[in-house]
Amino acid sequence: MSHIIVNCRAIIVLLTMILFVLSATPSVFAPTIPEDSWTYAQPAPFEGRNQAVVLNNKIYVLTNSKNLFFEYDPATNVWTQKTSMPTSRWTFAICACENKVYVIGGVTKSLGYGSDLTTGVTEAYDPQTDTWETKAEMPTKRAQMNAETVNGKIYVISGETGGMRTEVDVTEVYDPNTDSWTTKTPIPTPRVLYASAVMDNKIHVIRNGHQIYDTETDTWCNGALVPKPAYTSAAACATTGTDAPKRIYVVGGDKSFASAMDLVYSYDPASDAWTKCACLQIARMGHGVAVVNDLVYAISGATDFVTATPTVERYRPFEYGTIPATIGIIYPETKTYTTNEIPLEFTINKPITWMGYSLDGKNNVTVFSNSTLKQLPEGNHNITVYATDIKGNTGASITKHFDIKLFDQHPQQNDDKSDSSIDLVVIAAIAVTAVGATFVIYHKKLRKHSER
Known part of the structure; x- marks a missing residue:
């Protein structure tokens, strides 16, 4: 009977595995497009500059204009509009951490003549309830920076505090568990509107150079330069090594004043080397990028100073599906x-x-x-x-x-037997001695009695 139960359990587990495989998202199978190529996905229900982040295999996109907030599910290829964040702003930082989307800082008002009013407001979005919550404000009010998550903490690096020529070198870290901020080692060369991504607990800041921050040692170093870097407004993301090799991708950007690029490069941290990838089908800048199941998504953005595109492109990396x-x-x-x-x-x-x-x-x-x-x-x-x-x-x-190494299961019993044997010998010896002494005493008394 027991072997029947075991076999039934094995069959149930096997069926569960089969259902798990069959329920995998279409993007996991991905293979309708060749390696190193781009194809179109469902267009976005908006167009223009935006920032994107991935949470639980879904892409959340926040537009700079009107702060429209959307969720895109690559598995169903469907866009859904979500509740807008409470504080209207642009050129903010966005990231995902602890099952929530965080939006930090940004510009709340243009003061003219290249001057802006910045904020340190931090707001968190909960996809489960479709609601926003205000968190501790970032100490240094700023904009045009990025936020990256490493080991449950959010790192906000550099940016500008009030418009042109107000770049700052600060590195500030937010801990969602304590709702508090701390300061870390400043970036050597301040940057704004840069591309950034995380690989192996290191944050790569890419624009007019390649600065790498090690979150474990709180130190900075330099990496290899992008062969043909964007002037500004490029976007970066990283594949995980699950379905494609671990790489950082820098996608598009502004190659001059409001002229978008279609160039794409991948970076291998192990060799500190860049590789040119297939170009975007539509050049874009100020776009969002995201990685789901190691497929890279380039979302909307501007094509020049006045034109935007709602298109979404999906990239299949080299060696996809061979890991x-x-x-x-x-x-x-x-x-x-x-x-x-x-x-x-x-x-x-x-x-x-x-x-x-x-x-x-x-x-x-x-x-x-x-x-x-x-x-x-x-x-x-x-x-x-x-x-x-x-x-x-x-x-x-x-x-x-x-x-x-299996030890004797009854070592104590043997010891007890040995001890018991010793005890019996001792008792016997004592008994014999006592009997002997009694006999001697009795014999002496008997002898005295006879002499009388």
Whole structure:
């Protein structure tokens, strides 16, 4: 009966995996377009300068004009208008953090003659309730900067405080958990209207140079320059390494006074090198960019000083769909176990069609989820977990080594027996001595009595 229950459970888990794979979004499969090429997606219900951010595989776009706020779902190719933010402004910073969209700073009023009134207002949008909430104000009021999220904190770098020639070098960090701001190391060369993206906990600031901020060490360094950089208003984003190689993409921008570019470059932090990619179908500047399932989206924007476009383009990177799953073994750990039943637990970063393990270099054993390794013999062991994704790529974990040493299950009982034996000998010796002493005393008394 038990084996029937086990088989039923295995079938249920297998069906669950199949449903999970089949329910994957169309953009995960992506492959109707060749590598390194752009195709059109559903046009935006607006046109003009905007900024975009990704939250839970959906793209949220806030326009500079009228502050219209939209949600785009790449899985359904549908746009939905959402509640507008309370504070009207433009050239603000936007990012996603802790399941909310944050809009920070910006210009609230143009004072003329190249002077602007800036704000430090921070407002957070909750997609679950379609509502906005005001948070702690950014200490340095400014605009024309970006916000990037790293490990649950928001970094706002440089910008300008009041119009032309008011650039500042400040780096300020917002912590949503404490609703507070702190100051970090300033950027070496202040920048406005720059492109930025995060890769491996480092923030890349790209315009008239390539400055890299390490959030872990609070230090700055320089990276390789973009071959043909935009003058301003380019946009940047990063792929994750799940379905395409980890790269930073710099898309479009203003190549001169209000003249848009169609150039696209990708940056590999590992080699500190740039690669030219396929050009946009429509040159644009002041546009939003976003990455969902490692596909790059370029959203609306301006084409020149007076013309805008509602078009949305989607880019499929080089080597898309060739990246195997990343597998991490949690258990067993690299240590010595005193039991021969060891848990097998692991993580996989994408939908898969098969997974299994090889123990001590033997044939693969298929598993449907985390399980337990049973009846393992004493000695040294190693295990590798494998997984095949929906595109047929098979990945392998790092091989884990562990030992099993089974101790005697009844060592204390043996000791107790030994101790008991010793105790009996001692008691017996005492008894014999006592009897002997009694006999001697009795014998002496008897002898005295006879002499009388």
